[in-house]
Amino acid sequence: MTILYILLGIILLVIVVNAVWRLISDRRSIPCPAWLGWMVELDNPIFRNDSAKVIVSHLALQPGWRVLDYGCGPGRLSLPLARALAPQGRVTSLDLQAEMLEKVRAKAQAENLDNIEYVRAEAGQAHLPAGAYDAAILVTVLGELPDAPLALKEIHACLKPGGLLSITEVIADPHFQKQAKVRALAAAAGFAESACFGRPWSYTLNFVK
Numbered sequence: 648m649t650i651l652y653i654l655l656g657i658i659l660l661v662i663v664v665n666a667v668w669r670l671i672s673d674r675r676s677i678p679c680p681a682w683l684g685w686m687v688e689l690d691n692p693i694f695r696n697d698s699a700k701v702i703v704s705h706l707a708l709q710p711g712w713r714v715l716d717y718g719c720g721p722g723r724l725s726l727p728l729a730r731a732l733a734p735q736g737r738v739t740s741l742d743l744q745a746e747m748l749e750k751v752r753a754k755a756q757a758e759n760l761d762n763i764e765y766v767r768a769e770a771g772q773a774h775l776p777a778g779a780y781d782a783a784i785l786v787t788v789l790g791e792l793p794d795a796p797l798a799l800k801e802i803h804a805c806l807k808p809g810g811l812l813s814i815t816e817v818i819a820d821p822h823f824q825k826q827a828k829v830r831a832l833a834a835a836a837g838f839a840e841s842a843c844f845g846r847p848w849s850y851t852l853n854f855v856k
């Protein structure tokens with residue numbers, strides 16, 4: 648019985664922290680702190696559409712592709728992307744926080760993966776090469792960005808013509824963005840929708856340049 652109460656207490660605490668974070672995030676952007684990287688790396692056992700394997704499967708990767716993992720965090724997506732694209736293809740892992748990029752680098756080194764490049768930058772100010780990428784992914788990132796329209800313009804400029812933008816959102820994330828908002832932001836940046844996977848509370852929307 649005591650264990651049940653402890654479990655209920657933990658669940659309640661998680662719900663309260665999530666709700667408070669959501670409220671604060673509505674007013675100011677707060678990047679997911681690096682010390683919570685372990686939680687991001689759990690690879691969401693509850694929402695199937697937010698698992699790295701499923702997200703990567705929606706990209707239909709081609710050999711030699713160059714893929715941008717925008718807001719890569721601790722590398723939950725960067726690593727499987729690098730594995731799938733090796734040896735010719737490359738991944739650019741971009742994040743605001745150096746600690747996140749260090750986590751990606753350590754994991755890549757442990758696996759001898761040398762096809763990842765690291766960009767520490769604020770979204771919208773990364774000076775990425777124009778027309779260079781085949782695909783860009785934003786997984787539970789959009790809601791954290793202080794200027795999402797600017798970030799999407801930056802991504803549009805660095806994609807090749809016909810390049811893929813893949814945005815994944817899941818409701819458990821305190822920065823969750825609804826499909827309607829994502830569609831409006833992507834359209835304003837010049838993208839056309841090409842596919843929608845999942846459910847309104849856990850989904851991937853794909854767009855083309």
Ligand SMILES: C[S@@+](CC[C@H](N)C(=O)[O-])C[C@H]1O[C@@H](n2cnc3c(N)ncnc32)[C@H](O)[C@@H]1O
Pocket residue numbers: 677678679687688717718719720721722723724741742743744747768769770785786787788791792793
């Ligand atoms: C919730 S994590 C998601 C990580 C990864 N995409 C995943 O799904 O596993 C969001 C990441 O976006 C990064 N981020 C937040 N605001 C940013 C900004 N303005 N510029 C660049 N990265 C940012 C955070 O540092 C954090 O690593």
